[in-house]
Amino acid sequence: MGTPTTCEYADPAGTGDVHQDTTTGLAFWRKSTNTPTFTNGFDHWALTEQGITYWTGSTVDPPVAAPGTAGAGFSAFAGLWAGHGRVLEIGGDGAAFISYRTYRVCGQEPPPCDTVNANQVSVGGHIAVQLNSASPTEAVGSILSSSDPEYPVGTSASFVLDPLDAINVQFGGATFGNFCGARSPVAYCGA
Helix, strand or coil: CCCECCCCEECCCCCCCEEEEECCCEEEEECCCCEEEEECCCEEEEEECCEEEEEECCCCCCCCCCCCCCCCCCCCCCEEEEECCEEEEECCCCEEEEEECCCCEECCECCCCEEEECCEEECCEEEEEEEEEECCCEEEEEEEEECCCCCCCCCEEEEEEECCCEEEEEECCEEEEEEECCCCCCCCCCC
């Protein structure tokens, strides 16, 4: 979501929504649906009853899940997972979002890059994935959006659960990294 660049303010259109500009887009709360949402203008993320929901385009509100589809097959994967310099959030609908440090500094190296301001680091790597199917130990899908040309849109994605409460993420058959759950051993997914 980036760093706030404004205080919260009422939607100038008078909808009752509350907006806040950030360095990467707009965070807002929809009064009509009680939904916190973020957009960069094209990509959208919202916290819904199904978990984090992702969609693209000009529609402000998230798509409505078809009855009986929310959480189908992805419950073992849903939640917040972390590794050194990276975070993975998977919703019950199979929408997955990875934010990660690129360890490249904006202004000194080409994008994607991390922004450093007053000793605060804003990560520059962002990947959105839609998982389409899952077994008890593996979910597969593809990249929907990416800030990094090394991981282009359409690349296959595989998320494999391991016995140590971690997910190994692969893009195009190459390992991206491990993301640990709360029961993973200390330092299993990085420093």
